[in-house]
Amino acid sequence: MHAPRPPATVRALTDRLVGAPLRRLLAWLRTVPIDDPVDRRNAPMLQLLLVVIGTVVPVLAALRWQRDWGIGIDVTRELLAMLTMAFAWTCLYLVRVGQFRVAASLLIASSLGLLGVTYATEGLRIQVDVQYLHALPLILGGLLLGRRALWGVAAVLLLVFALGAARDLAMMLDIPALRSAAYAALLRASVGTLIVALILDRAVSALREALLSATRRGEELARTRDRLEREIVEKERSQAQLLHSQKMEAVGRLAGGVAHDFNNILGVILGYASRADAALDPDAADASLAGIRSAAQRGAVVTRRLLSLSRDEAREVAVFDAAAAVRDIAPMLRQLFGQQVQMAAHVAAEPLPVRLDRAEFELALLNIAANARDAMPDGGTVRINVERQHGSVAITVTDSGVGMPPDVIERMFDPFFTTKARGHGTGIGLAVVHRLATEAGGAVRVDSEPGRGTALRLLLPLVDAPPAVTTRPATLRVLLVEDDAELRGLLRDALRAAGCDVLAAGRVREAQALARDAERIDAVVSDFDLPDGTADELFADLAPRLPEAHLLLISALDRSAARRHSRGLRVRTLAKPFAPDRLVRMLLEMAQAGPRRDG
Known part of the structure; x- marks a missing residue:
């Protein structure tokens, strides 16, 4: 079973008393003005070591003074201890001001000097039990200053061991067995130092190579990043230029199509307005007025196409009968198809309420019909079916035109996409149809093959019919x-x-x-x-x-x-x-x- 977790208040108290001060200490140790990344990474460890040395050495000295006060104090040892403490705090100051390598060199040099004095005065054999501690300068030199400093420290240590052995031999001139033990201690200390130095050399070399490789890799990644950023900027610039050119092309194509449509509309209006027989024949006058009205409605359709695509048109969403709307617009659709196209409409007799902007709905039907007409340049037939289908209104317009290949079907709802000649198509009609269907929660289905005509089905969700109004309001x-x-x-x-x-x-x-x-x-x-x-x-x-x-x-x-x-x-x-x-x-x-x- 897992041990129970301490209460939240205990954890919070522990974090406040221990965790927070420790985090502040680590942050303080990392904040040093050092440029070299390896030295900056090693600085917290060196500072922590110096703080430990500068704190522990005087504490141990105080304990010795308390123990030896009545017996006698070893003045030489205590002086060396005070020198060690002074060197530690001096080196800490040097690290804090950014002199990392000077501080590391001073610490190692002071340690070697103190070891030299100790071995020269006390000999080698007496230090056998604590010789593993004397490898500290060797480790610091290799990790902090590199391979050259490592082998320099190793050479100095061998010299220090030789001084200690010389001290032992000078005190054992008349005892051959002790002389042999002194030589053996020197050999063990020297061989051990060389082995540690060799291991550290390999480790430091591998570490430096790894750091150098990581640095090179980082620089390479930085160069790659900069190159990719430049490529992205250039790509965005090229894309913006391409979009601008496409917009200009689309505007030109749109202007040509609109000019073509309005020229036809104005021609019809002028033609009906200039009929001389309209002034004498009431039937001819009625026909002229009907033609002018129809042409004006076609002009309204053109402007609605533009406004609907840009979504700047004022929209009036309301519930209306789609079947009745199709019946109302059927005469305009027949006029749109002309004499060469036979149109048959089959509209459900039941109400089919939808919630849309009626103007946009009529515009969508006109756009679908216009595309069907253009697909039959030599004439043909069009069937319009309006029926209820699984909770939706299905309006299907089927023509006997040229049909479309799959690549055209895939793009037919893209704004400004058209297969018509320049000046004869805007490429916005079916985009309006698709937007109307999707925003209403419906869909558009297309079934077409080259040479077999096209069936376009507009699916719109049915809604509840509004209550009928039977009273007429008072005068407004x-x-x-x-x-x-x-x-x-x-x-x-x-x-x-x-x-x-x-x-x-x-x-x-x-x-x-x-x-x-x-x-x-x-x-x-x-x-x-x-x-x-x-x-x-x-x-x-x-x-x-x-x-x-x-x-x-x-x-x-x-x-x-x-x-x-x-x-x-x-x-x-x-x-x-x-x-x-x-x-x-x-x-x-x-x-x-x-x-x-x-x-």
């Missing part, structure tokens, strides 16, 4: 703020035609004055950029005075989202361009939802 009083006079007049007339009471303004100050004089305002509709401020400033000023009024931002870019959230205001957004009836429907939906609730 709307504060409309739009700096474009023509658009302001158009929206004002559409709102009044829907039964709303409209106060119209073109500036922030004008809107603030109308709000102060009005008895009631149910909704504030404002463009973002105004001549004397922004919609954010207007909403922040009116919100406290109109705590229940709905706030609606109409803008192509939702640039104020972060600031609205910071103020805690609940602001709905409607992305331009939009049809006036869309604004009317959104205001009615907001009114039916009850008063505004911020936060």
